Amino acid sequence: MSRLSRVLAACLVAALTAAGLAALPVHAEDEPVSLRILAINDFHGNLKPPPAGIRVADPADPAKTSMVPAGGAEHMASLVKLLSDGQPNTIFVSAGDLIGASPFLSAMFHDEPTIEAMSEMGLALSAVGNHEFDEGKDELLRMQNGGCHPTEGCRGPQRFTGAKFHYLAASTFLAGTDKTVFPPYEIRTFEDIPVAFIGLTLKATAGIISPASAAGLDFRNEAESINALIPELKAKGVQAIVVLIHEGGWPSGGMNECPGLSGPIVDIVKDLDSAVDIIISGHTHQAYVCTIDKRLVTSADKFGTLVTAIDVKLDRTTRDVVSATATNIVVDTTLPKDPAQTALIDAYEKVAAPIANRPAGSIAQPLSRVPNGAGESALGDVIADAQLAATAKGGAVIAMTNPGGIRTDLARRDDGAVTYADVFASQPFRNQLMTVTLTGAEIKAALEQQWLDPARPRILQISNGFSYAFDPKQPAGGRVDAASMMLAGKPVDPAASYRVTLNTYLALGGDGFTAFKGGRDPVVGPYDDEALFAYLKANSPLAPPPRDRILNRAQ
Template structure:
């Protein structure tokens, strides 16, 4: 999903680790420097099994995307059609690495010719159980369940290229050292990054593709990061990198794959679309993936996509295009038929399988997760306050004006943390919707934990106060709506506003002119174009993240706490009082 990336190490969290945790870590040296990986990777042949050789080879591809370190079933589960009333939905507690691993094993058992792949964002924006250990538990978990290949998503760059390479190769974290119960040996699966280029060498920073052979028939797998990664990641995380056009990259590699005998091609891409219909339907789909697929060489028969956190099973331009929702709630089971003589792909069909709560747990995953849980659980369970009602973040919880109850709470907490001193403190605050990863569940006892807050704000961004004019503020608001840049349609990244600030907007107007003139107000007073304002934002936005370029022109006047700490302070300041959702009336759409 569109969102920011972590801009700094989890420094404040590291300070919270107990001496017991540190003592359990051991003392491992960082991995020694390694030579750059080649731009291609030839994987070992798949086992032919006991099937008879025929004119065709059946291959099973299992796929996930946007796992984001959700080792445990994510809060909120997955929404599915109600079997009793298809017009309604039910929420199912789906996901969790223990159950996902069981289903992976069951599906692999159906066909000895199989491969397990992913479309990126396996790590980053993760719950505390994984993030506290720099996502090492997730990488170990996915390796344990047999993941083979993955595209690199934008969140794999959350801590920069060096950290991504450490995750691939292993070794202790360069600042925090070894925090886990065992030595971190890196990922057993291979990351692919065909379109992510080191500007110094002109080469991909990781292998561009892999070739796997199934009963002797080679299949090429190309992995891609979305072209728009530079707008989603802090500049410090991607310095020295460029992200090339997805379709052009694939089409350039096709002849190279063909020279190596691979005439069937699968694309793993961290980019996606917005579908209509259910998890296995596709009466319609829009978004960047549509235009990308239409430009691909016809030898690409399967596209495994992600990024938008949606589930779909589509045919676009005659190819199968899939996505498996998010957080491990689904796994996509794909069956390919290859022609043995020509090596081409004859057929591709898919089914999104729900990781249901009644699935047996894989005991190896349970053992792995428990080894990290006993170190992290005291921090995860630490009480911070009380909540009167669940707070939503997106989907049905997104107001037509652009506000969400969770987003407004975060903005209010940012304002409270930076309002003093009166002479230089913030007068208002806003945050990007992608920086708020989830809402807050409501428990029967109203209790809220630090783990809940961290799941919503996992990036550990500083809250900063910048100075801007009213004219600049209006330009920032206009940057919420963007054309797709050579692709059809537009997209919307609604800012979440603090109490006291409001404006109105009109979608009937062209992009760049949607804020109703004179509608911006602070505490009921109209904001003039030449008025100077002090605004609290997160450090990602202040650096121009999510494409809010005008914020790079503002003047930094104050640095406050990390956003999750500001939210914790907001709850603690209320003692036993229950935090209530606020009315969604700060950004108002007037064309409805």
């Protein structure tokens, strides 16, 4: 057994022990009712273990950490069964983003495989996440109810019948109404004690999905939406309340620690009615077990690498939560593979393989999406260059893409080869390209919108030949130095017109880049993944570019 395997095995044993895996003894009637909640978040269609795994501390020396393999539906299903074994009351839930921004195997089938995998695994309830809305409300309703895709039909190995679990959407309303897209909560009973599970996504969802997908929907304040339900739940005799919320924070400690937590979830929890007992969070792709305002708050990393085991005691008289503890447990890839999950994955792979295995070319080194101090990444540069190459014959001179659309590094096999599945993993949204006319002043205005959230700017990735400098310490509207904006070695003229290629998400004002909505004379081009695939074929072996297009003057 390798050192990493020993570390992971030790972590798993310690975690299972901490989570109280052993069968519970029979309690007297005045003893609390035991409930185990198993929780995940941000699975994003990772039916197979993600390449990066997860970083864990060595139990023998917590100062040392190692990256270990983790995740995959086959191993998660086995862990869920293991953690449920011997427990009188168990429920498996999600805090959203089960689907969307998924690897090729799930995304090719519009995430039907993931819905089927989670249903087979016994998932009971899930909050809607922002990525649940990537293809719009009607497509999400199809995920719940089943049926063939409206334009691509039934492509999978069997007819899609929809989720066996229930989506919850307490803060997502049909615009102009008080009707939620899905039920706001569901009540489950454990030994005659009702427990309410409220599910919802972040208020900012409309700003981080495409404007077309957000049309007709109203995403309301998280805490207010939850608090508004408390009188109704109490009237139904519910005292124990669990929130599944697709919003989170950023910790400073290990996956089962919380020495410091920042981010939206902190204020949301503090604003919640005291009747709320437990908060299962997500969205930020972090792992933590925290106490905020005397309430348990958890998150289980991303891509199915962790399952949170939450052990709850319910008072038989008051019917309320008297205690709750949690442990994040690694989805160890040495766990046996669940046969039902293996069969499901194999069935979809047989259909997907001919497309997934198409050779795209080769790369000299992996292309990282990790940005430098100016927000520029090697993969971002290559993607922008690919989009410019795909649209240059139509007059494009600049291409820009949003960093949030780049989901993973572009990996290489031992021989440097890259397949279509690898390309798709990096750009899973499959946005169409659109070339529009913008003035130099409009381009600058769009670049200034990179700091709508100064604490977490969204630096656009730009094509070769275009460059500029910025100073994040300057006031809003003055961070980009207009004189530094250069195209093909010449200053960008504020009054001149330029043909700029964007994906449709940006062109419609996605991520808050409303300046792009003024683009004129739109010409629709290929899909972004097809542009990158063609660029690799034409330029292999491709080396990482130098990342010198954007200058941060504050460094």
